[in-house]
Amino acid sequence: MTLSQFLSLLNKRTDEYGGSLENSLRIVMEIYEVTRKALGKGFVLGVRINGDDLVMGGNTLLHSTEISMRLAAAGIDYLSISCGGQWEDALPPKLGEPPSAYRGYSGLRCWPRAWDPDGANVYLAEGICKAICKVGYSIPVIAAGKIPMPGLAEEILQEGKADLIGLGRPLLCDPDWVKKAMEGREKEIVRCIYCNHCAEVNDLFQTTTCIQWPQGYINAPLPFFPKQKRSEKKLSKVSGNPTC
Ligand SMILES: Cc1cc2nc3c(=O)[nH]c(=O)nc-3n(C[C@H](O)[C@H](O)[C@H](O)COP(=O)(O)O)c2cc1C
Ligand code: SF4
Structure with a gap:
């Protein structure tokens, strides 16, 4: 099981790692605590979670908001919000290829494609950001998912939809993305x-x-x-x- 599967409402374990929210969170908390102990307080240690599993019966923003509050209360330094990538709706692998959780709708939503709108998953970071802020937590929330250019990144930050911007493919494509943005060379x-x-x-x-x-x-x-x-x-x- 992946950590995301432990956190999901689809976690049907009957031991102390499934069932209640506290049980589902247990393994993540245990990993967090030993990692924090090893790294010390001065080291930035965050957690990436799904804002929505995007499969039937999985977590929605309602659940991920609750998980975020628990993680914030535990003292994590930041939250990075992704989505989807579940096995439940993944198509079977082609002959000779490894299985992948990214071959269904939920998988495709994890990395928005050319035909998806820019900033397709920002609403999830925004929902969590606003909900945890409302109850007094101030940890940074990272938005990710098809944020192609600095203009949109700046807009998301200015509008308070997230505190930080996560870039995957744009940085793979052009590792100088941030440097060029900072120097006005978009x-x-x-x-x-x-x-x-x-x-x-x-x-x-x-x-x-x-x-x-x-x-x-x-x-x-x-x-x-x-x-x-x-x-x-x-x-x-x-x-x-x-x-x-
Ligand atoms: C080659 C590749 C590997 C990735 N590996 C991971 C991973 O191990 N864990 C994870 O949470 N996201 C992973 N991602 C997803 C990215 O972190 C990011 O959330 C996603 O690509 C959407 O952001 P983008 O539009 O900026 O690429 C990966 C993305 C790519 C392209
Ligand atoms: S990083 Fe390159 S290969 Fe990956 S989606 Fe972007 S353009 Fe395509």
Whole structure:
């Protein structure tokens, strides 16, 4: 079982690690406590949870808000909010491929694609951020999920929807994303096109690469500029995806 499965309402264990919220949280709390003890108070230690499991019978924002309050009360330094990625709605693997929790609707929602709206999962961080604030907790809440450019990141922060921005694929695509944003060089950011090639190869335990990097690269070229990215023609040939 993954830690997310322990926390889920779908955790049907009958021992002290399932049933009540306290029991479901037990393993996470135990890990938190030994990790905190090993690291000491001066080390930043946060937890990532699902804002919504996005499967029938799983956690919703209502439950993740309650979990967040318990974690805040335990003294974690930040909360990072993801969603989905459940086994319950995952399609079976293709012959010869490993199983993956990311092959169903809940899995797809974990990493919004090109056709999803920007900031697709921000509402979850926003819900948790506002709920824990209301009862007096002030730990930072991180929003993640298709936040492609600094303008949207800034908007989310300014509107109080989250305290910090989490970037996965945009940073894989262009590791200088933050540096370029800070220096006002947004136009030089090589944009993630949310094709999910990286996630798919990662799921297959293959080298995680980005379709935007020049052919054959296993890391982003540094520095990396938009003119170096693979052409649209080559991209659609590689990915077979007309949206690329
Ligand atoms: C290659 C890859 C590996 C990832 N591995 C994890 C992981 O181990 N744990 C996790 O919580 N999220 C993982 N994620 C999800 C990201 O942390 C992030 O939540 C998701 O990609 C959506 O954000 P983005 O649109 O900025 O990429 C991974 C994402 C990618 C692309
Ligand atoms: S392969 Fe690159 S462009 Fe495609 S989703 Fe991953 S990071 Fe973004």
